[in-house]
Amino acid sequence: ITKPTSCMSCMSMAMTLLTKVSFLLVVPCILNAAKSSAGSTTRDSSRAIRWRGTMAFRCQKPTPALAVVIPPMVQNLARGSFLKCLADLTGGLPLEVWKSSVVLEHINSCTSENNPPPPSFSILKGIIRERGVLTLWSGLSPRMAEGLFSGGVLLAAKEGLHTILSNYASPMLTKSIGVAIPPSVIGFVSGAGGGCAQSLVMGPTSLIVTACVAASKEEGGESVSAFQVAQKVIHERGIRGLYRGAPAVAVRQATNWASRQGFTEFIRPRIPIDGAIGELVAGCIGGTLSAWNTPFEVARIQSQSSVMTKSEDGNHAEKENKSLFATMSSIVEERGVGALYVGLIPRSAQACYQTIFLVCVPRLLQ
Numbered sequence: 266i267t268k269p270t271s272c273m274s275c276m277s278m279a280m281t282l283l284t285k286v287s288f289l290l291v292v293p294c295i296l297n298a299a300k301s302s303a304g305s306t307t308r309d310s311s312r313a314i315r316w317r318g319t320m321a322f323r324c325q326k327p328t329p330a331l332a333v334v335i336p337p338m339v340q341n342l343a344r345g346s347f348l349k350c351l352a353d354l355t356g357g358l359p360l361e362v363w364k365s366s367v368v369l370e371h372i373n374s375c376t377s378e379n380n381p382p383p384p385s386f387s388i389l390k391g392i393i394r395e396r397g398v399l400t401l402w403s404g405l406s407p408r409m410a411e412g413l414f415s416g417g418v419l420l421a422a423k424e425g426l427h428t429i430l431s432n433y434a435s436p437m438l439t440k441s442i443g444v445a446i447p448p449s450v451i452g453f454v455s456g457a458g459g460g461c462a463q464s465l466v467m468g469p470t471s472l473i474v475t476a477c478v479a480a481s482k483e484e485g486g487e488s489v490s491a492f493q494v495a496q497k498v499i500h501e502r503g504i505r506g507l508y509r510g511a512p513a514v515a516v517r518q519a520t521n522w523a524s525r526q527g528f529t530e531f532i533r534p535r536i537p538i539d540g541a542i543g544e545l546v547a548g549c550i551g552g553t554l555s556a557w558n559t560p561f562e563v564a565r566i567q568s569q570s571s572v573m574t575k576s577e578d579g580n581h582a583e584k585e586n587k588s589l590f591a592t593m594s595s596i597v598e599e600r601g602v603g604a605l606y607v608g609l610i611p612r613s614a615q616a617c618y619q620t621i622f623l624v625c626v627p628r629l630l631q
Contacts, residue, residue, distance in 0.1 A: 341421040343417065345417040347416070349413075358474075369570055375600045385608065414466040416623065424459075456527055460523060468511040468514050474491075528555060544625045548621045559605065
């Protein structure tokens with residue numbers, strides 16, 4: 266009885282010892298495995314977080330570059346086209362019709378030897394009372410077509426020259442001779458270049474608008490479509506007839522935008538108003554001062570308004586083909602020096618209005 270009891274006790278002791286040994290050997294291995302798995306999970310999660318952050322950064326990185334994809338020239342073309350059409354649609358074209366009507370009324374009153382022409386505001390009231398407010402938008406379709414091209418060409422050429430002169434030419438002169446180009450000179454030169462480029466597409470459309478106004482006055486107030494005017498001019502005088510008065514348009518546009526840009530650049534730092542209001546005030550003053558070239562505009566209107574009249578003899582055709590300065594001298598001989606400044610009020614208003622849209626607003630958008 267003693268032997269089996271001793272054997273059972275020995276077996277229980279062996280099992281207990283084996284359990285203790287296995288516990289001492291296995292549990293540390295399990296703990297180490299758990300620690301290693303936890304460390305790998307933490308590293309994997311941190312790697313995943315870093316990867317996600319990197320991918321998010323990589324996805325977000327190209328977003329700011331989208332604004333740089335469009336070249337500045339294309340931006341200026343689009344802005345110029347939109348701003349020119351907006352300016353003409355909201356007030357530029359009515360001011361153009363008012364100005365042309367004042368000049369034509371003065372021409373007709375002097376040629377017919379009637380009473381002196383009425384003042385500018387009386388002519389505006391007469392247009393609205395006799396022919397309606399919509400008459401002020403005569404020739405809207407060619408004016409919008411002109412704005413799409415001339416506005417973009419103007420702003421792209423003007424701002425391109427301004428960038429070249431201010432960022433390249435002026436620093437080069439500063440390094441070489443120690444004298445920088447003044448901002449007002451840069452404004453005059455860039456504005457003149459933009460105006461010359463704009464005149465290439467403005468000749469036919471300005472002629473059609475002026476001819477529409479003149480034809481509506483001859484037809485007793487009935488509006489004449491731009492298509493009828495263009496068709497008649499091309500039929501009677503050919504394509505070259507659409508460019509009658511083109512030298513006057515070129516000189517007018519070059520002096521227009523040279524003065525508007527240059528005077529605005531000159532006045533801007535000299536007024537005690539900052540911000541957008543100061544920019545608009547400088548543009549109004551610069552645009553008003555640019556009306557000094559009204560004689561070129563009067564010569565242009567007189568040259569283009571006769572395009573709808575038929576030539577009866579050679580002398581009349583010769584008279585129509587006069588140059589810009591010959592037309593101005595004939596105006597002075599027939600009606601005096603003051604006739605060169607007819608329509609100064611609507612022209613000043615138009616110059617101020619267009620300067621705000623095509624000089625001040627592009628600067629505020631930059």
